[in-house]
Amino acid sequence: MNDKDLIFLIGYMGCGKTTLGKKLAARLGYAFIDLDHELEAKAGKTIAQYFADHGEDDFRQLESLVLKETAYPETAVVSTGGGLPCFFDHMDWMKQHGRVIYIKLNAGVLASRLENNKDDRPILRHKQGAELIAFIEEKLTEREPFYTRAHVIAEGVSLTAERVEGLLNADK
Numbered sequence: 001m002n003d004k005d006l007i008f009l010i011g012y013m014g015c016g017k018t019t020l021g022k023k024l025a026a027r028l029g030y031a032f033i034d035l036d037h038e039l040e041a042k043a044g045k046t047i048a049q050y051f052a053d054h055g056e057d058d059f060r061q062l063e064s065l066v067l068k069e070t071a072y073p074e075t076a077v078v079s080t081g082g083g084l085p086c087f088f089d090h091m092d093w094m095k096q097h098g099r100v101i102y103i104k105l106n107a108g109v110l111a112s113r114l115e116n117n118k119d120d121r122p123i124l125r126h127k128q129g130a131e132l133i134a135f136i137e138e139k140l141t142e143r144e145p146f147y148t149r150a151h152v153i154a155e156g157v158s159l160t161a162e163r164v165e166g167l168l169n170a171d172k
């Protein structure tokens with residue numbers, strides 16, 4: 001058994017990991033950690049700038065270090081970057097260190113949420129409309145074999161912190 005209770009939120013960009021993570025942490029009285037923010041603090045630059053300066057391969061290495069070397073408190077909700085579960089041994093690591101929840105949404109809903117929120121997401125920056133939806137569909141096909149290894153899969157449309165808490169309790 002882990003002596004800590006860490007809840008990792010995973011899923012594609014725009015599924016609500018950061019937004020829901022803050023609410024779930026407040027509801028449970030847990031700390032909130034967003035690994036994208038931890039990475040930006042460690043790098044001293046935004047993710048968009050990091051991609052521009054160093055490229056994706058370096059970003060994935062640093063993301064891995066941040067996942068494994070963050071000093072997690074006893075109880076925390078941890079929002080991850082959308083790609084994190086799909087690299088290295090990260091799914092195994094998160095499942096060993098806590099409970100993992102996949103927030104699942106379809107490409108159309110994700111695209112509509114991301115259409116005006118792409119500036120900080122370098123992978124999507126130059127895509128829009130039908131091209132954005134098709135790109136997300138393709139990425140979901142690649143990423144879902146990782147995401148669906150989560151302990152809990154939560155349908156993301158109108159998902160609330162209360163509902164996530166209920167799903168977690170049911171999975172205990």
Ligand SMILES: Nc1ncnc2c1ncn2[C@@H]1O[C@H](COP(=O)(O)OP(=O)(O)O)[C@@H](O)[C@H]1O
Nearest residue numbers: 012013014015016017018019020113117158159
């Ligand atoms: N439940 C929700 N309903 C509608 N829009 C949402 C919801 N959760 C998040 N959003 C919006 O979707 C966008 C991405 O949310 P965010 O929490 O940053 O996702 P992620 O961290 O998974 O990339 C933001 O503009 C946010 O306001």
Ligand SMILES: O=C(O)C1=C[C@@H](OP(=O)(O)O)[C@@H](O)[C@H](O)C1
Nearest residue numbers: 012013014036081082083121122
């Ligand atoms: O899906 C991805 O590959 C990424 C998702 C982003 O996080 P969010 O899912 O919080 O947007 C961020 O880590 C980076 O831009 C790469």
Ligand SMILES: [Mg+2]
Nearest residue numbers: 017018036079
């Ligand atoms: Mg986020």
